[in-house]
Amino acid sequence: MTDYPRWSYYPKNARPPRWAEQLVQATVAVQAEIHSVPLPLEDEDRRSDAVLARLRPDLEALGYQVESGKTRANKITRPVLFGENGKPSVSYEIDAFHDSLKVAVEVEAGRGAANNADYRDILRTSLLLDADYLALFMPIAYHYRSGGKSGVMHAYDGTHSQLDAIYASRRLQLPFEGVLLIGY
Template identity: 40%
Template sequence: MLNWAYFPRSDKPTDLVQAVVKAFEESHPSFTSAEHTLPSNAVLAHIAPRLAQLGFSVETGKKKAEKIRVPVLYGNNGRISKAFEADAHHIEGKLVVEVEAGRAVVNNQFLKDLFQACMMDDIDYLAIAVRNIYEAAGTRNPDFERVVTFFETMYASNRMKLPLRGILVIGY
């Protein structure tokens, strides 16, 4: 089952965010963590055509030319001096998508994704896709629940203000 949560809880997801959820729903049987243990790039490959139809630029490989670079800092003559990579980027919708697999929670990759999205120029929305359940060393880890609990706590505490307008967490 595909799960998703949108933050802040008081805001309605944008049309583009809802379209991203629908894109994941349409492809979900081919990468559901209930039946598959695909790496993040394989999951991205399943969803990439649908994201491209929505107007996203999508990473197509590991070579520099195949990556999606989003500016962070600008140097002399307006040249990009620092950029972070995203799995997918929708310029008009100001949304980046990150697809994670095994290290989403164990290695705190979702926090790195959050940090990088906050630093990216002209990004208002972040979508992070993680496994519903990550199994490792005989242990079942509820990654989706853990990421959602983190964001619920962060927003409820009201101690940290993010430059993002919304965060979508998808559990696949």
């Protein structure tokens, strides 16, 4: 039996902060609704929006602003660059943000597992102003069916290996004080 969720905090020589433990506990609270192992039932929704919706109440209780829909008013937008008159000229949408802790949150699911969204999340979140930390949620396993084929992608393991390489090689310096990877 393994512990749920799987998670790692980077850099490996830093003690995980309290907010990281709180996000892990928020994941535990909705385990029955989001756990990607074993194979989900046919009618279960494992899209990232559905996973975020199940995490939203606990995240909001912890002080995070959380995306609540697809309209502009429901999105969480953070600035990257400012233009004339101090107005944001480049901004990125993220799933959640905690203003005082400066934690940016991204939740990925099938598309994220299949299309290397972890790379995009790490790079784009690195550019956000005021984001000192990244919390990245990835499915432990993503079960896919496409063109008559089916299989399992181990998204958490892939992202875990990627972050291990980034932090061990020191050739790419991320601007974060820490990164929390959670496998749900």
